Amino acid sequence: xxxxxxxxxxxALAKLSLTEAxxxxxxxxxxxxxxxxxxxxxxxxxxxxxxxxxxxxxDRFREDAPKDSLPRDVALGSAPDRADLYFRxxxxxxxx
Amino acid sequence: xSDRQKSAAAIAAEVRSKKRSAVExxxxxxxxxxxxxxxxxxxxxxxxxxxxxxxxxxxxxxAAGETLALAGVPVALKDNLCAVGYRCTCGSRFxxxxxxxxxxxxxxxxxxxGAVILGKTNLxxxxxxxSTENSAFGPVRNPWALDYAPGGSSGGSAVAVAAGMAPLSxxxxxxxxxxxxxxxxxxxxxxPTYGRVSRFGLVAFASSLxxxxxxxxxxxxxxxxxxVLAGPDQADATCSGPVYDDASDPLDGGVQGLKIGLPKEYxxxxxxxxxxxxxxNAAETLKGRGATLVKVGLPHTPYAIPxxxxxxxxxxxxxLARFDGVRYGRRAPNPSDLAELYxxxxxxxxxxxxxxxxxxxxxxxxxxYYDAYYEKALRARALIAADFDAxxxxxxxxxxxxxxxxxxxxxxxxxxPLQMYQSDVLTGACxxxxxxxxxxxxxxxxxxGARLPIGAQFIGPRGFEARLFRVAxxxxxxxxxxxxxxxxxxxxx
Numbered sequence: 348x349x350x351x352x353x354x355x356x357x358x359a360l361a362k363l364s365l366t367e368a369x370x371x372x373x374x375x376x377x378x379x380x381x382x383x384x385x386x387x388x389x390x391x392x393x394x395x396x397x398x399x400x401x402x403x404x405x406d407r408f409r410e411d412a413p414k415d416s417l418p419r420d421v422a423l424g425s426a427p428d429r430a431d432l433y434f435r436x437x438x439x440x441x442x443x
Numbered sequence: 444x445s446d447r448q449k450s451a452a453a454i455a456a457e458v459r460s461k462k463r464s465a466v467e468x469x470x471x472x473x474x475x476x477x478x479x480x481x482x483x484x485x486x487x488x489x490x491x492x493x494x495x496x497x498x499x500x501x502x503x504x505x506a507a508g509e510t511l512a513l514a515g516v517p518v519a520l521k522d523n524l525c526a527v528g529y530r531c532t533c534g535s536r537f538x539x540x541x542x543x544x545x546x547x548x549x550x551x552x553x554x555x556x557g558a559v560i561l562g563k564t565n566l567x568x569x570x571x572x573x574s575t576e577n578s579a580f581g582p583v584r585n586p587w588a589l590d591y592a593p594g595g596s597s598g599g600s601a602v603a604v605a606a607g608m609a610p611l612s613x614x615x616x617x618x619x620x621x622x623x624x625x626x627x628x629x630x631x632x633x634x635p636t637y638g639r640v641s642r643f644g645l646v647a648f649a650s651s652l653x654x655x656x657x658x659x660x661x662x663x664x665x666x667x668x669x670x671v672l673a674g675p676d677q678a679d680a681t682c683s684g685p686v687y688d689d690a691s692d693p694l695d696g697g698v699q700g701l702k703i704g705l706p707k708e709y710x711x712x713x714x715x716x717x718x719x720x721x722x723x724n725a726a727e728t729l730k731g732r733g734a735t736l737v738k739v740g741l742p743h744t745p746y747a748i749p750x751x752x753x754x755x756x757x758x759x760x761x762x763l764a765r766f767d768g769v770r771y772g773r774r775a776p777n778p779s780d781l782a783e784l785y786x787x788x789x790x791x792x793x794x795x796x797x798x799x800x801x802x803x804x805x806x807x808x809x810x811x812y813y814d815a816y817y818e819k820a821l822r823a824r825a826l827i828a829a830d831f832d833a834x835x836x837x838x839x840x841x842x843x844x845x846x847x848x849x850x851x852x853x854x855x856x857x858x859x860p861l862q863m864y865q866s867d868v869l870t871g872a873c874x875x876x877x878x879x880x881x882x883x884x885x886x887x888x889x890x891x892g893a894r895l896p897i898g899a900q901f902i903g904p905r906g907f908e909a910r911l912f913r914v915a916x917x918x919x920x921x922x923x924x925x926x927x928x929x930x931x932x933x934x935x936x
Contacts, residue, residue, distance in 0.1 A: 363789050363798060379861060386746065
C-alpha cells in the first residue's frame with residue numbers, strides 16, 4: 348500500500364515538487380497500480396534468476412581512443428542560463 | 444495515382460530513375476501535410492525550406508551517380524528522435540524549445556540512404572501512453588474516425604503513414620508503442636529485436652526495452668527500411684546484433700511448411716470478438732497457403748503488464764533524472780536554491796502521466812521495496828522470456844492480435860491509468876523478452892458506423908525479422924490490404 352507520506356517521500360527522492368492535491372491524487376492512483384503489480388508475487392519466482400534485459404547479447408566494447416566531441420559552444424547552446432563557458436545555476440553553498 | 448498512395452520502394456525507384464525529382468516529391472508531401480494535418484494533429488513540426496534543401500541534396504547525389512535505397516522518400520520522425528534543425532520535444536513542455544545539435548543514428552542512416560525528413564510527429568509525453576492523449580501539445584486523431592484515438596505512444600507517426608502523408612515513418616516501441624498504433628490505424632509496424640537498431644539519439648524511456656522501428660503501408664517497405672536502419676553502432680553499446688540477412692527467409696518465400704503458433708492466452712479473456720475472429724481468420728488464410736497451425740502456451744502472459752510497469756517505470760525514473768533544468772530544457776524561474784531549481788523545473792516540465800511513472804519507478808527502486816517489486820519483476824521477466832523460448836521449440840512464429848480491441852474513443856480511457864495500461868497486454872511481453880514483433884492490418888470492425896482496422900501481430904525468435912516479413916507478406920498478399928490509406932470518409936486503396 349502507498350499512503351500520502353510515502354508519495355511525499357518518493358517525490359523528494361525523485362526531485363519532484365507536488366501540490367497538496369497532487370499528493371492525494373497520486374496516493375490513490377499509485378495505491379491501485381501497486382496493488383495491481385503485486386500479482387507478480389503469485390508467480391513461481393523461487394530460484395529464478397532475474398533477467399535485466401532480453402537482448403541475449405553482451406555489451407560490446409570499443410577502443411578507448413580520443414576523438415572529436417561536440418564543440419563547447421554547441422554543447423552550451425541549449426543551456427537555460429550560462430556564463431562564459433559554464434552552465435550557471437543558483438548558489439548552492441551559503442556565503443561564509 | 445498520387446504520391447500518397449505510392450510505396451516507398453516505388454517512390455525511390457522513380458526518383459532514382461529521374462522520372463521525378465526528390466524536390467518535387469517532397470513538395471507534394473509537404474502540401475499534403477499542410478492540407479490535411481490540421482484535422483489530424485499528427486505533426487508537431489515541419490520545415491519546408493529545410494526539407495526542400497535536403498531533397499535538393501538528394502537530387503544532387505543521384506546526379507553524381509550514387510545509388511540510394513530510399514532516394515527522395517519522405518519520412519516522418521517521432522518527436523523523441525533527434526534530427527538536426529528540428530526541435531525534439533518528446534511531447535513535453537520540458538523540451539518544448541529544445542533543438543538537439545546532432546542526428547540520431549537511425550536518422551543519419553535514413554538520410555545517408557537518400558530519405559528526406561518530412562517533419563516531427565506527435566507522441567505521448569516521453570513515449571508514455573497508449574493513445575497519444577498524453578502529449579502536452581494536444582491529441583492526435585485516428586484518420587479512420589476522428590473521434591477515435593490512433594493508439595500510442597507513436598500515434599503521430601502511425602497517422603502520418605495511415606493518412607497518406609508519408610509512405611514511411613519511424614516510431615519507438617517500449618511496450619507496444621509502434622505495434623498498437625499500427626493496429627489502430629491499419630498500417631504495418633515493426634518492433635525489431637532488442638539491439639537491432641541503434642538508439643543513439645532516441646530520448647531514453649526504458650533502456651532495456653526501447654527499440655526504434657518503422658511504420659509503412661507494405662511489408663516490402665518495412666523490410667526495406669529495416670535494412671537501412673539495422674547494424675552495429677559505436678555510439679550504442681547494446682546495438683550489436685547480427686547483420687540483417689534475409690537469405691533464409693526471402694520476402695516472397697511463402698509459408699509452405701512453416702509452423703505458426705497460436706497462443707491461447709492471446710485469444711481469450713478481454714480480447715474483443717471482432718479482433719479474435721479477424722486474427723483467427725488470418726491464421727486460417729495462412730493455413731490455406733500451406734502453413735501448419737499449432738497451439739502453443741504463453742502461460743505467464745497475464746503477468747507481462749505488471750512486470751512491464753515495474754521495470755519500465757524503474758528505468759524511466761532513472762533515465763528522466765537527467766532532466767534537471769541545468770543543461771537544456773525548461774528551467775523554472777527564480778529558484779531560491781539548486782534543489783528548488785530541480786524540483787520546480789521538473790514539476791513545471793513534466794505532465795501528469797510522466798510524474799506518475801517517475802513516482803512509481805522511484806518507489807519500486809527505493810530502499811525497502813527494491814526486492815519486493817523491482818527484483819521480483821526481473822524474475823517474472825525471465826519466466827515470460829522462457830515462455831517464448833519454449834513456444835519456439837514447436838513453432839517458427841507466433842501469431843496473435845496486436846491489441847485486445849480496435850481503436851477506442853479519445854477520452855475513453857484517459858481518466859484510468861490501469862485501464863489504459865491494459866492496452867499493451869499483447870505487446871509488452873515481446874519487449875520484456877527482447878523479441879521482434881510485426882503488425883499488419885488483417886481486417887476491420889465496425890463501431891458506431893466507423894470502419895476501424897484490426898492488426899495481426901507476428902512474434903519471432905530474436906533476430907528473425909526476415910521470417911516475420913515473409914509470413915506477413917504472405918498474409919498481405921492474401922488479404923489485399925497492402926497500401927491501405929485511410930480517409931475520414933472510408934478507406935481507399
